[in-house]
Amino acid sequence: MRAYPSPRFGGTAKVPGDKSISHRALILGALAVGETRISGLLEGEDVLATARAVEAFGANVERCGDDWLVTGAEWISPAGPIDCGNSGTSARLLMGAAAGFDGLEATFTGDASLSKRPMKRIIDPISRMGARFSESESLPLTLTGAGLGGIDYESPVASAQVKSAILLAGLRSRGPVRIVEPTPSRDHSEVMLLRFGAEVLADEAGNGLAISLGEKRTLSATHIHVPGDPSSAAFLWAAAAMIEGAQVTTPGICMNATRTGFLEALHEMGARVTLDNERDQSGEPVADVTVGHAPLQPLHLTPDRVPATIDELPLLACVASFADGESHFEGIGELKVKESDRLGAVTAGLAANGVSCFPESDALRVLGKGSVRGGGTVMAHGDHRIAMAFLTLGLAAEQPIRVDDSSAIATSFPDFISLMQSLGGRLESGL
Numbered sequence: 001m002r003a004y005p006s007p008r009f010g011g012t013a014k015v016p017g018d019k020s021i022s023h024r025a026l027i028l029g030a031l032a033v034g035e036t037r038i039s040g041l042l043e044g045e046d047v048l049a050t051a052r053a054v055e056a057f058g059a060n061v062e063r064c065g066d067d068w069l070v071t072g073a074e075w076i077s078p079a080g081p082i083d084c085g086n087s088g089t090s091a092r093l094l095m096g097a098a099a100g101f102d103g104l105e106a107t108f109t110g111d112a113s114l115s116k117r118p119m120k121r122i123i124d125p126i127s128r129m130g131a132r133f134s135e136s137e138s139l140p141l142t143l144t145g146a147g148l149g150g151i152d153y154e155s156p157v158a159s160a161q162v163k164s165a166i167l168l169a170g171l172r173s174r175g176p177v178r179i180v181e182p183t184p185s186r187d188h189s190e191v192m193l194l195r196f197g198a199e200v201l202a203d204e205a206g207n208g209l210a211i212s213l214g215e216k217r218t219l220s221a222t223h224i225h226v227p228g229d230p231s232s233a234a235f236l237w238a239a240a241a242m243i244e245g246a247q248v249t250t251p252g253i254c255m256n257a258t259r260t261g262f263l264e265a266l267h268e269m270g271a272r273v274t275l276d277n278e279r280d281q282s283g284e285p286v287a288d289v290t291v292g293h294a295p296l297q298p299l300h301l302t303p304d305r306v307p308a309t310i311d312e313l314p315l316l317a318c319v320a321s322f323a324d325g326e327s328h329f330e331g332i333g334e335l336k337v338k339e340s341d342r343l344g345a346v347t348a349g350l351a352a353n354g355v356s357c358f359p360e361s362d363a364l365r366v367l368g369k370g371s372v373r374g375g376g377t378v379m380a381h382g383d384h385r386i387a388m389a390f391l392t393l394g395l396a397a398e399q400p401i402r403v404d405d406s407s408a409i410a411t412s413f414p415d416f417i418s419l420m421q422s423l424g425g426r427l428e429s430g431l
């Protein structure tokens with residue numbers, strides 16, 4: 001796929017449903033008593049892997065018009081392996097959710113990328129609660145569920161997947177369940193658990209934020225309206241911020257403060273950002289977001305801001321190459337264990353397109369010059385966000401940017417190409 005300079009980029013476009021919220025709606029629906037209706041579910045490969053998995057665990061899942069219906073069940077051992085594909089969220093959240101079903105046995109598998117990603121961060125707390133795992137620190141892994149005890153866990157990483165796995169396991173545990181994170185990660189599980197009727201509490205801990213489950217841990221079916229994914233809208237916003245004269249509006253985007261780091265960074269760099277029609281949707285704040293071009297200033301991103309920006313960091317590094325001066329991203333070591341080594345991939349991709357950037361062990365400096373030469377080929381390493389970040393950069397660069405393989409885009413944003421084209425983005429496949 002090649003992205004060509006697109007000087008007339010702009011307009012209004014609706015991005016698909018939030019990936020994190022979609023996974024959670026399916027999993028909580030599959031654990032709840034009754035039938036849950038989900039409107040606006042993201043139908044990307046990652047979320048569909050979760051849908052198939054909860055069905056294999058015994059829930060009933062069906063598409064009904066534009067909505068999805070999930071009827072919860074006592075989870076059973078699936079007939080075959082649970083294939084999580086490329087999706088870390090599926091693997092980690094499902095292991096937590098399944099862990100509390102005494103005697104359930106399930107083998108989790110994934111593609112080559114997921115099979116390399118760290119699972120010890122889940123195995124440690126979930127086995128401390130009483131579940132058993134086969135002897136490995138990566139997929140494939142076999143989990144045996146048990147009657148779980150409580151846990152008071154200080155997580156070494158700010159990870160919503162770790163936090164959510166513990167909370168989901170905790171739903172079926174006896175005893176107190178509490179988790180402290182070094183920096184608060186996305187809190188969609190907490191928001192949605194409340195929506196399903198569970199009791200979730202948050203309080204300040206000396207070294208971070210503590211999340212605990214209360215006494216009420218039974219879930220009752222509900223209706224979840226999934227808002228637009230800010231991590232997908234980010235590509236449209238970035239194009240608008242980088243292309244002179246461009247402006248885009250994306251209606252109905254999730255504005256949860258644990259997810260707005262990228263938008264805040266764009267605003268701080270000088271892009272024009274406005275929010276309209278701010279409202280609540282199934283407990284999540286939502287707004288129509290407009291972003292317009294302006295000359296960009298460099299950014300200094302400190303480690304405390306990383307969790308709210310985590311999935312957009314490769315894209316933010318691309319935007320920083322349009323700033324006038326050096327941007328500095330600190331505390332970004334987690335990028336190395338995402339769908340690819342994103343620190344390595346983004347450094348190589350920028351360098352191939354004439355941008356000077358300097359990776360450090362868990363930091364990156366990008367020397368912005370106000371414009372990008374382009375003309376290079378980027379290896380996406382099968383990573384959806386690397387492919388989309390560089391195709392977006394290619395719309396704003398002086399020469400086309402080629403991405404070796406864009407097939408992974410279907411995991412999170414199946415309509416990315418056609419949606420960018422509808423806004424005037426020139427994306428073409430072939431040579």
Ligand code: S3P
Binds near residue numbers: 162
């Ligand atoms: C996610 C949490 C984050 C994020 C991922 C989705 C989630 O991962 O990068 O894309 O839905 O909980 P970590 O928990 O590993 O930080």
